[in-house]
Protein backbone atom coordinates (compact mmCIF):
# COMPACT_ATOMS: atom_id res chain seq x y z
CA UNK A 1 0.00 0.00 0.00
CA UNK A 2 1.14 3.52 -0.78
CA UNK A 3 0.09 6.47 1.38
CA UNK A 4 -0.84 9.77 -0.24
CA UNK A 5 -1.34 12.94 1.79
CA UNK A 6 -3.24 15.90 0.33
CA UNK A 7 -2.30 19.44 1.30
CA UNK A 8 -5.04 21.47 -0.38
CA UNK A 9 -8.65 21.08 -1.35
CA UNK A 10 -8.31 18.48 -4.11
CA UNK A 11 -11.23 17.65 -6.38
CA UNK A 12 -13.03 14.44 -5.32
CA UNK A 13 -12.64 13.18 -8.90
CA UNK A 14 -8.88 13.09 -8.35
CA UNK A 15 -9.17 11.39 -4.98
CA UNK A 16 -11.49 8.75 -6.47
CA UNK A 17 -8.90 8.05 -9.19
CA UNK A 18 -6.59 6.35 -6.65
CA UNK A 19 -7.05 2.59 -6.72
CA UNK A 20 -8.11 1.73 -3.13
CA UNK A 21 -6.49 -1.68 -3.48
CA UNK A 22 -3.05 -0.06 -3.58
CA UNK A 23 -3.39 3.51 -2.26
CA UNK A 24 -4.48 5.00 1.06
CA UNK A 25 -5.40 8.67 1.27
CA UNK A 26 -4.41 9.88 4.72
CA UNK A 27 -4.14 13.59 5.44
CA UNK A 28 -2.75 12.87 8.89
CA UNK A 29 0.05 10.65 7.58
CA UNK A 30 3.47 11.52 8.99
CA UNK A 31 5.46 9.46 6.49
CA UNK A 32 3.50 9.55 3.22
CA UNK A 33 4.91 8.14 -0.01
CA UNK A 34 3.49 11.08 -1.92
CA UNK A 35 2.02 14.53 -1.40
CA UNK A 36 -0.78 15.85 -3.58
CA UNK A 37 -1.12 19.62 -3.48
CA UNK A 38 -2.17 22.77 -5.30
CA UNK A 39 -0.68 26.08 -4.18
CA UNK A 40 0.41 24.97 -0.68
CA UNK A 41 3.81 26.49 0.11
CA UNK A 42 6.23 23.60 0.58
CA UNK A 43 9.42 25.65 0.88
CA UNK A 44 9.63 25.02 4.63
CA UNK A 45 7.94 21.60 4.51
CA UNK A 46 9.77 18.91 6.51
CA UNK A 47 10.31 16.26 3.83
CA UNK A 48 10.44 12.77 5.28
CA UNK A 49 12.97 10.37 3.71
CA UNK A 50 10.01 8.13 2.74
CA UNK A 51 8.56 10.80 0.47
CA UNK A 52 9.05 9.68 -3.14
CA UNK A 53 6.89 12.11 -5.08
CA UNK A 54 4.92 15.35 -5.05
CA UNK A 55 1.99 15.89 -7.41
CA UNK A 56 1.07 19.52 -8.07
CA UNK A 57 -2.49 19.56 -9.38
CA UNK A 58 -1.86 22.63 -11.50
CA UNK A 59 0.85 24.31 -13.54
CA UNK A 60 3.06 26.52 -11.38
CA UNK A 61 5.63 24.78 -9.19
CA UNK A 62 7.14 27.88 -7.60
CA UNK A 63 5.52 26.78 -4.32
CA UNK A 64 7.76 23.69 -4.29
CA UNK A 65 11.53 23.67 -3.64
CA UNK A 66 12.21 21.72 -6.83
CA UNK A 67 16.02 21.71 -6.59
CA UNK A 68 15.92 20.42 -3.03
CA UNK A 69 13.48 17.72 -4.14
CA UNK A 70 15.88 16.67 -6.90
CA UNK A 71 18.74 16.40 -4.40
CA UNK A 72 16.53 14.22 -2.19
CA UNK A 73 15.33 12.07 -5.07
CA UNK A 74 11.74 13.29 -4.84
CA UNK A 75 9.98 13.40 -8.21
CA UNK A 76 7.88 16.55 -8.67
CA UNK A 77 4.97 16.33 -11.10
CA UNK A 78 2.60 18.99 -12.43
CA UNK A 79 -0.36 18.81 -14.81
CA UNK A 80 0.53 20.73 -17.98
CA UNK A 81 -2.44 22.29 -19.72
CA UNK A 82 -5.03 20.78 -17.39
CA UNK A 83 -6.24 24.15 -16.17
CA UNK A 84 -5.34 26.24 -19.23
CA UNK A 85 -8.94 26.51 -20.47
CA UNK A 86 -10.08 27.95 -17.14
CA UNK A 87 -7.31 30.54 -17.08
CA UNK A 88 -7.94 31.48 -20.71
CA UNK A 89 -11.59 32.25 -19.92
CA UNK A 90 -10.59 34.37 -16.95
CA UNK A 91 -8.09 36.29 -19.07
CA UNK A 92 -10.82 37.04 -21.62
CA UNK A 93 -12.92 38.37 -18.77
CA UNK A 94 -9.94 40.41 -17.56
CA UNK A 95 -9.49 42.03 -20.98
CA UNK A 96 -13.02 43.39 -20.61
CA UNK A 97 -12.56 44.27 -16.94
CA UNK A 98 -9.48 46.26 -17.91
CA UNK A 99 -11.22 48.06 -20.77
CA UNK A 100 -14.71 48.88 -19.64
CA UNK A 101 -14.10 49.90 -16.00
CA UNK A 102 -16.52 47.18 -14.95
CA UNK A 103 -15.45 46.77 -11.28
CA UNK A 104 -15.69 50.51 -10.62
CA UNK A 105 -19.01 50.73 -12.46
CA UNK A 106 -20.44 47.84 -10.45
CA UNK A 107 -19.38 49.39 -7.18
CA UNK A 108 -20.84 52.77 -8.20
CA UNK A 109 -24.22 51.45 -9.26
CA UNK A 110 -24.55 49.34 -6.10
CA UNK A 111 -23.96 52.50 -4.10
CA UNK A 112 -27.08 54.02 -5.65
CA UNK A 113 -29.34 51.61 -3.80
CA UNK A 114 -32.17 53.51 -2.14
CA UNK A 115 -31.49 56.72 -4.09
CA UNK A 116 -34.37 58.51 -5.78
CA UNK A 117 -34.20 59.13 -9.54
CA UNK A 118 -32.14 56.00 -10.09
CA UNK A 119 -32.53 55.96 -13.89
CA UNK A 120 -31.60 59.62 -14.16
CA UNK A 121 -28.53 59.19 -11.99
CA UNK A 122 -27.43 56.12 -13.94
CA UNK A 123 -27.70 57.87 -17.28
CA UNK A 124 -25.91 60.95 -15.98
CA UNK A 125 -23.17 59.01 -14.24
CA UNK A 126 -22.29 56.37 -16.80
CA UNK A 127 -19.92 58.63 -18.72
CA UNK A 128 -17.36 58.06 -15.98
CA UNK A 129 -17.05 54.45 -17.09
CA UNK A 130 -16.37 54.78 -20.80
CA UNK A 131 -13.71 52.36 -21.97
CA UNK A 132 -12.30 51.22 -25.31
CA UNK A 133 -13.33 48.19 -27.38
CA UNK A 134 -10.96 45.27 -27.86
CA UNK A 135 -11.52 44.93 -31.62
CA UNK A 136 -8.60 46.21 -33.65
CA UNK A 137 -6.33 46.63 -30.62
CA UNK A 138 -3.06 44.75 -30.22
CA UNK A 139 -2.66 42.12 -27.51
CA UNK A 140 0.88 41.07 -26.57
CA UNK A 141 1.13 37.59 -25.06
CA UNK A 142 4.31 36.93 -23.09
CA UNK A 143 4.80 33.18 -22.65
CA UNK A 144 3.24 31.05 -25.37
CA UNK A 145 2.66 27.87 -23.37
CA UNK A 146 -0.56 26.04 -22.63
CA UNK A 147 -2.37 29.18 -21.44
CA UNK A 148 -0.70 31.80 -23.64
CA UNK A 149 -1.53 29.90 -26.83
CA UNK A 150 -5.20 29.53 -25.90
CA UNK A 151 -5.43 33.22 -24.98
CA UNK A 152 -3.69 34.27 -28.20
CA UNK A 153 -5.85 32.10 -30.46
CA UNK A 154 -9.10 33.16 -28.78
CA UNK A 155 -8.26 36.87 -28.76
CA UNK A 156 -8.13 36.72 -32.57
CA UNK A 157 -11.82 35.79 -32.48
CA UNK A 158 -12.47 39.01 -30.55
CA UNK A 159 -11.00 40.92 -33.49
CA UNK A 160 -7.70 41.69 -31.79
CA UNK A 161 -4.29 41.73 -33.44
CA UNK A 162 -2.11 39.36 -31.44
CA UNK A 163 1.65 39.12 -31.06
CA UNK A 164 3.27 36.36 -29.05
CA UNK A 165 6.69 36.22 -27.41
CA UNK A 166 8.34 33.03 -26.18
CA UNK A 167 11.98 32.27 -26.98
CA UNK A 168 11.73 28.74 -25.51
CA UNK A 169 8.61 27.56 -27.27
CA UNK A 170 8.53 23.86 -28.16
CA UNK A 171 7.79 22.70 -31.70
CA UNK A 172 4.79 20.79 -30.36
CA UNK A 173 3.42 24.03 -28.88
CA UNK A 174 4.13 25.97 -32.06
CA UNK A 175 1.81 23.64 -34.00
CA UNK A 176 -1.10 24.81 -31.84
CA UNK A 177 -0.64 28.52 -32.58
CA UNK A 178 -3.00 30.07 -35.10
CA UNK A 179 -1.23 31.30 -38.24
CA UNK A 180 -2.77 34.70 -37.59
CA UNK A 181 -0.67 35.25 -34.49
CA UNK A 182 2.43 37.33 -35.17
CA UNK A 183 5.74 36.33 -33.66
CA UNK A 184 7.52 38.98 -31.58
CA UNK A 185 11.29 38.71 -31.66
CA UNK A 186 11.83 40.52 -28.38
CA UNK A 187 10.08 41.75 -25.27
CA UNK A 188 10.77 45.31 -26.43
CA UNK A 189 8.67 44.63 -29.51
CA UNK A 190 5.78 43.41 -27.36
CA UNK A 191 6.08 46.40 -25.05
CA UNK A 192 6.20 48.92 -27.90
CA UNK A 193 3.37 47.51 -30.02
CA UNK A 194 0.78 46.31 -27.50
CA UNK A 195 -2.32 48.04 -26.20
CA UNK A 196 -2.90 45.08 -23.88
CA UNK A 197 -0.20 42.81 -22.44
CA UNK A 198 -0.87 39.50 -20.73
CA UNK A 199 1.77 37.52 -18.81
CA UNK A 200 1.86 33.71 -19.04
CA UNK A 201 5.39 32.74 -18.00
CA UNK A 202 6.34 30.68 -14.95
CA UNK A 203 7.78 32.43 -11.92
CA UNK A 204 11.49 31.61 -11.86
CA UNK A 205 14.71 33.40 -10.96
CA UNK A 206 14.78 34.64 -14.58
CA UNK A 207 11.25 36.04 -14.68
CA UNK A 208 11.14 37.51 -11.16
CA UNK A 209 10.38 41.23 -11.44
CA UNK A 210 10.56 41.17 -15.25
CA UNK A 211 7.95 43.92 -15.43
CA UNK A 212 9.98 46.64 -13.72
CA UNK A 213 10.25 50.40 -14.22
CA UNK A 214 12.42 49.97 -17.34
CA UNK A 215 9.93 47.54 -18.92
CA UNK A 216 6.97 49.76 -18.07
CA UNK A 217 8.71 52.79 -19.56
CA UNK A 218 8.88 51.00 -22.93
CA UNK A 219 5.14 50.28 -23.00
CA UNK A 220 2.54 52.44 -24.74
CA UNK A 221 0.91 55.16 -22.69
CA UNK A 222 -2.38 53.82 -21.35
CA UNK A 223 -1.40 50.16 -21.73
CA UNK A 224 -3.58 47.60 -19.97
CA UNK A 225 -1.59 44.90 -18.19
CA UNK A 226 -2.94 41.50 -17.16
CA UNK A 227 -1.17 39.18 -14.76
CA UNK A 228 -2.60 35.70 -14.31
CA UNK A 229 0.86 34.14 -14.00
CA UNK A 230 2.37 35.17 -10.63
CA UNK A 231 2.42 38.39 -8.62
CA UNK A 232 6.21 38.28 -8.30
CA UNK A 233 6.67 38.89 -12.05
CA UNK A 234 5.70 42.53 -11.60
CA UNK A 235 7.58 45.00 -9.40
CA UNK A 236 4.81 46.48 -7.34
CA UNK A 237 6.27 49.96 -6.57
CA UNK A 238 7.07 50.52 -10.27
CA UNK A 239 3.61 49.29 -11.27
CA UNK A 240 1.87 51.57 -8.76
CA UNK A 241 3.87 54.54 -10.03
CA UNK A 242 2.93 53.66 -13.60
CA UNK A 243 -0.77 53.43 -12.68
CA UNK A 244 -0.58 56.69 -10.76
CA UNK A 245 1.11 58.46 -13.68
CA UNK A 246 -1.34 57.09 -16.27
CA UNK A 247 1.24 54.98 -18.10
CA UNK A 248 -0.80 51.89 -17.15
CA UNK A 249 -4.52 52.50 -17.59
CA UNK A 250 -5.42 49.32 -15.76
CA UNK A 251 -3.61 46.42 -14.08
CA UNK A 252 -5.64 43.27 -13.56
CA UNK A 253 -3.98 40.69 -11.38
CA UNK A 254 -4.99 37.34 -9.95
CA UNK A 255 -2.55 37.80 -7.05
CA UNK A 256 -3.58 39.84 -4.04
CA UNK A 257 -1.09 42.13 -2.35
CA UNK A 258 -1.91 44.61 0.38
CA UNK A 259 -0.46 47.56 -1.59
CA UNK A 260 -2.68 46.82 -4.60
CA UNK A 261 -6.01 46.70 -2.80
CA UNK A 262 -8.23 49.74 -3.13
CA UNK A 263 -6.04 51.41 -5.77
CA UNK A 264 -7.92 53.04 -8.64
CA UNK A 265 -6.86 51.44 -11.91
CA UNK A 266 -5.93 48.14 -10.26
CA UNK A 267 -8.28 45.16 -10.26
CA UNK A 268 -7.34 42.35 -7.89
CA UNK A 269 -8.84 38.87 -8.06
CA UNK A 270 -8.31 36.22 -5.39
CA UNK A 271 -6.30 33.69 -7.46
CA UNK A 272 -9.36 32.45 -9.31
CA UNK A 273 -7.76 31.56 -12.65
CA UNK A 274 -7.96 27.80 -12.26
CA UNK A 275 -10.99 27.69 -9.96
CA UNK A 276 -13.53 25.91 -12.10
CA UNK A 277 -14.91 22.44 -11.38
CA UNK A 278 -13.71 21.30 -14.81
CA UNK A 279 -10.11 22.35 -14.32
CA UNK A 280 -10.00 21.20 -10.71
CA UNK A 281 -11.15 17.75 -11.88
CA UNK A 282 -8.71 17.69 -14.81
CA UNK A 283 -5.73 18.68 -12.68
CA UNK A 284 -6.53 16.34 -9.80
CA UNK A 285 -7.16 13.30 -12.02
CA UNK A 286 -4.01 13.93 -14.05
CA UNK A 287 -1.88 14.39 -10.92
CA UNK A 288 -3.36 11.25 -9.33
CA UNK A 289 -2.56 9.17 -12.43
CA UNK A 290 0.99 10.50 -12.58
CA UNK A 291 1.58 9.68 -8.91
CA UNK A 292 0.05 6.21 -9.18
CA UNK A 293 2.12 5.22 -12.21
CA UNK A 294 5.28 6.56 -10.60
CA UNK A 295 4.75 4.94 -7.20
CA UNK A 296 3.67 1.56 -8.57
CA UNK A 297 5.67 1.29 -11.79
CA UNK A 298 8.35 3.97 -11.62
CA UNK A 299 7.10 5.49 -14.89
CA UNK A 300 7.60 9.25 -15.17
CA UNK A 301 5.30 11.56 -17.07
CA UNK A 302 5.12 15.33 -16.55
CA UNK A 303 7.82 15.53 -13.89
CA UNK A 304 9.47 18.94 -13.74
CA UNK A 305 12.75 17.66 -12.31
CA UNK A 306 13.23 14.23 -13.91
CA UNK A 307 13.12 12.94 -17.50
CA UNK A 308 10.06 11.42 -19.07
CA UNK A 309 10.58 7.67 -18.82
CA UNK A 310 8.28 4.75 -19.47
CA UNK A 311 8.78 1.01 -19.85
CA UNK A 312 6.23 -1.81 -19.97
CA UNK A 313 6.61 -4.11 -16.95
CA UNK A 314 8.52 -7.34 -17.28
CA UNK A 315 10.27 -9.63 -14.82
CA UNK A 316 9.50 -9.88 -11.09
CA UNK A 317 10.82 -6.65 -9.67
CA UNK A 318 11.61 -3.25 -11.06
CA UNK A 319 14.59 -1.31 -9.73
CA UNK A 320 14.29 2.46 -10.19
CA UNK A 321 17.43 4.50 -9.69
CA UNK A 322 17.60 8.29 -9.63
CA UNK A 323 21.22 9.28 -10.08
CA UNK A 324 23.49 12.06 -11.16
CA UNK A 325 23.91 12.44 -14.91
CA UNK A 326 27.59 11.43 -14.89
CA UNK A 327 29.70 8.76 -16.65
CA UNK A 328 29.76 5.08 -15.68
CA UNK A 329 26.52 5.00 -13.67
CA UNK A 330 24.88 2.30 -15.79
CA UNK A 331 28.10 0.26 -15.84
CA UNK A 332 28.32 0.36 -12.06
CA UNK A 333 24.64 -0.48 -11.51
CA UNK A 334 24.71 -3.38 -13.97
CA UNK A 335 28.00 -4.65 -12.51
CA UNK A 336 26.41 -4.77 -9.05
CA UNK A 337 23.60 -6.88 -10.52
CA UNK A 338 25.69 -9.15 -12.72
CA UNK A 339 28.17 -9.65 -9.87
CA UNK A 340 25.30 -11.19 -7.91
CA UNK A 341 24.30 -13.36 -10.87
CA UNK A 342 21.19 -11.31 -11.62
CA UNK A 343 19.99 -10.89 -15.17
CA UNK A 344 18.51 -7.60 -16.43
CA UNK A 345 15.41 -8.39 -18.46
CA UNK A 346 14.91 -4.83 -19.67
CA UNK A 347 16.50 -1.50 -19.02
CA UNK A 348 15.81 2.13 -19.82
CA UNK A 349 17.93 5.16 -19.04
CA UNK A 350 17.02 8.81 -19.58
CA UNK A 351 18.63 12.03 -18.48
CA UNK A 352 17.53 15.56 -17.84
CA UNK A 353 20.04 18.20 -16.86
CA UNK A 354 22.06 17.16 -13.82
CA UNK A 355 19.96 14.07 -13.12
CA UNK A 356 19.25 10.78 -14.83
CA UNK A 357 16.90 7.90 -14.24
CA UNK A 358 17.46 4.22 -14.82
CA UNK A 359 14.76 1.54 -14.58
CA UNK A 360 15.74 -2.12 -14.68
CA UNK A 361 13.41 -5.10 -14.69
CA UNK A 362 14.83 -8.23 -13.06
CA UNK A 363 13.62 -11.80 -13.40
CA UNK A 364 14.40 -12.46 -9.73
CA UNK A 365 14.06 -10.69 -6.39
CA UNK A 366 16.77 -8.17 -5.58
CA UNK A 367 18.75 -9.35 -2.53
CA UNK A 368 19.18 -6.61 0.08
CA UNK A 369 23.00 -6.53 -0.07
CA UNK A 370 22.84 -5.91 -3.83
CA UNK A 371 20.30 -3.14 -3.30
CA UNK A 372 22.68 -1.70 -0.69
CA UNK A 373 25.57 -1.92 -3.15
CA UNK A 374 23.58 0.09 -5.73
CA UNK A 375 22.64 2.69 -3.12
CA UNK A 376 26.31 3.02 -2.17
CA UNK A 377 27.44 3.91 -5.71
CA UNK A 378 28.63 7.51 -5.73
CA UNK A 379 26.13 9.64 -7.62
CA UNK A 380 23.11 7.46 -6.79
CA UNK A 381 20.43 9.66 -5.21
CA UNK A 382 17.64 7.19 -4.61
CA UNK A 383 16.76 3.56 -5.25
CA UNK A 384 13.23 2.18 -5.26
CA UNK A 385 12.48 -1.51 -5.68
CA UNK A 386 8.97 -2.16 -6.94
CA UNK A 387 7.36 -5.58 -6.83
CA UNK A 388 5.09 -6.33 -9.75
CA UNK A 389 1.43 -5.78 -8.79
CA UNK A 390 -0.92 -8.19 -10.54
Ligand SMILES: NC(=O)C1=CN([C@@H]2O[C@H](COP(=O)(O)OP(=O)(O)OC[C@H]3O[C@@H](n4cnc5c(N)ncnc54)[C@H](O)[C@@H]3O)[C@@H](O)[C@H]2O)C=CC1
Nearest residue numbers: 059060143144145146147166168200201202228229273274
Ligand atom coordinates in the same frame (compact mmCIF):
# COMPACT_ATOMS: atom_id res chain seq x y z
N1 LIG B 1 -3.92 32.21 -12.09
C1 LIG B 1 -3.97 30.90 -12.01
O1 LIG B 1 -4.82 30.33 -11.34
C2 LIG B 1 -2.99 30.09 -12.77
C3 LIG B 1 -1.73 30.58 -13.01
N2 LIG B 1 -0.83 29.84 -13.72
C4 LIG B 1 0.50 30.44 -13.95
O2 LIG B 1 0.70 30.54 -15.35
C5 LIG B 1 1.99 30.03 -15.68
C6 LIG B 1 1.97 29.50 -17.08
O3 LIG B 1 1.11 28.36 -17.15
P1 LIG B 1 1.07 27.42 -18.44
O4 LIG B 1 0.82 28.22 -19.66
O5 LIG B 1 0.15 26.31 -18.12
O6 LIG B 1 2.58 26.91 -18.45
P2 LIG B 1 3.45 26.41 -19.69
O7 LIG B 1 4.66 25.79 -19.09
O8 LIG B 1 2.62 25.63 -20.63
O9 LIG B 1 3.85 27.77 -20.43
C7 LIG B 1 4.83 28.65 -19.95
C8 LIG B 1 5.53 29.23 -21.18
O10 LIG B 1 6.36 30.30 -20.75
C9 LIG B 1 7.52 30.27 -21.57
N3 LIG B 1 8.58 31.04 -20.93
C10 LIG B 1 9.36 30.68 -19.89
N4 LIG B 1 10.19 31.70 -19.59
C11 LIG B 1 9.91 32.70 -20.46
C12 LIG B 1 10.43 34.01 -20.65
N5 LIG B 1 11.41 34.48 -19.87
N6 LIG B 1 9.92 34.76 -21.64
C13 LIG B 1 8.93 34.29 -22.44
N7 LIG B 1 8.41 33.06 -22.32
C14 LIG B 1 8.89 32.28 -21.33
C15 LIG B 1 7.82 28.79 -21.73
O11 LIG B 1 8.63 28.55 -22.87
C16 LIG B 1 6.43 28.21 -21.90
O12 LIG B 1 6.06 28.11 -23.26
C17 LIG B 1 2.26 28.97 -14.60
O13 LIG B 1 3.65 28.76 -14.43
C18 LIG B 1 1.62 29.58 -13.38
O14 LIG B 1 2.55 30.39 -12.70
C19 LIG B 1 -1.15 28.64 -14.26
C20 LIG B 1 -2.39 28.10 -14.06
C21 LIG B 1 -3.39 28.76 -13.24
Ligand SMILES: O=C(O)C(=O)COP(=O)(O)O
Nearest residue numbers: 038039057058059060274
Ligand atom coordinates in the same frame (compact mmCIF):
# COMPACT_ATOMS: atom_id res chain seq x y z
O1 LIG C 1 -1.90 25.96 -11.66
C1 LIG C 1 -1.42 27.01 -11.20
O2 LIG C 1 -0.26 27.39 -11.40
C2 LIG C 1 -2.26 27.88 -10.38
O3 LIG C 1 -1.87 28.99 -10.05
C3 LIG C 1 -3.56 27.38 -9.89
O4 LIG C 1 -3.46 27.37 -8.50
P1 LIG C 1 -4.58 26.62 -7.62
O5 LIG C 1 -4.49 25.17 -7.97
O6 LIG C 1 -5.91 27.23 -7.99
O7 LIG C 1 -4.17 26.91 -6.21
